[in-house]
Amino acid sequence: MIRLTSEPILLDDLVRAAGDPASGALVLFVGTTRDHNQGRQVERLEYEAYPGMAEREMEKIGEEARRRWPLQKVAIVHRTGVVPVGEASVAIAVSSAHRADAFEAARFAIDRLKEVVPIWKKEFFEGGEVWIGDQCCGVGAWSDAAHAHGANHEHAERVSASGGSAAGRDGAGDAHPGAGQGARVAGGGVGPPSAIAPGPAKRD
């Protein structure tokens, strides 16, 4: 089971999909909307995916995980649209005979997904909103892809807010702040996206 959904993610479905009588371990990772980020009170997140391509990349992650670890099953579901605080935006379930493999493969899958799958996140917080792109650096190919499907957002972080505060790159369930800074604050109104080095070239 590897797919996008605009509905709430049913964790039971993932666990069932990844379950296997030959496995002794199952690791489920769930990324949820956190109520705070960089000192901002987060109200909700909104995810936009490049459909088709996003699912293909997720499939590739599942295949790579199965090549690298002796796994039984891999299930990956990513939600699109609005995800309220506390709800799941992404869930990955991996089963294996032995637990070390399931842990490592699940960690690999979510790290890789955040790096390469063309899904963008908009954070709505008290007083503004900001696009957060985990794929900002090194996956410039998605620049054209996003443009082609009509999205008008940036692969790095951009704050559009009255009184928007300084913002770093740090989304729900992300690695620790400082692990990969690529943010830029554009306070005082909504302007066109601006590219951040070393991200993709500027678009408008």
Place this chain on the structure above:
Amino acid sequence: MIRLTSEPILLDDLVRAAGDPASGALVLFVGTTRDHNQGRQVERLEYEAYPGMAEREMEKIGEEARRRWPLQKVAIVHRTGVVPVGEASVAIAVSSAHRADAFEAARFAIDRLKEVVPIWKKEFFEGGEVWIGDQCCGVGAWSDAAHAHGANHEHAERVSASGGSAAGRDGAGDAHPGAGQGARVAGGGVGPPSAIAPGPAKRD
């Protein structure tokens, strides 16, 4: 939520117990009964715990995890009694703001649980049965504890079977075979448990 249960583990309950609006990541580990082990066709597992002490040790693991990582919540449930193939014997859910912490703490918790919590596993396979003790080495204190509550089984592996094959230490969801061998085969009938160096002293 940290407890033993003789009922099937409801993963939803664990996820709900570990959920927190301040968390962006939740990692759920589930240890399930695997249909094979050491070349044997496993029919079911049966767990026996030293009650009270098992829960106290599980509580201590939760506390230690919270000291070592910035976590929101930790939930640990271990099932006792018969656990059929494919069903969960243990589940651990950990939530944190950032995913690295949840992964590391969940891994720590299951590794530690297998090491120190006085819960013993009996494997029923085609043609026999065997006690498997993950706490076999270095936790000799449980020797007396098990004795006190009337259990008559060993902390290392012991096969009682007609035609029981050679067996190593390797339970459902355990580390890879060879990570900690401490098994001994006592084929040809049910005898008293025999201690395995460097495990606890012989009991009878």
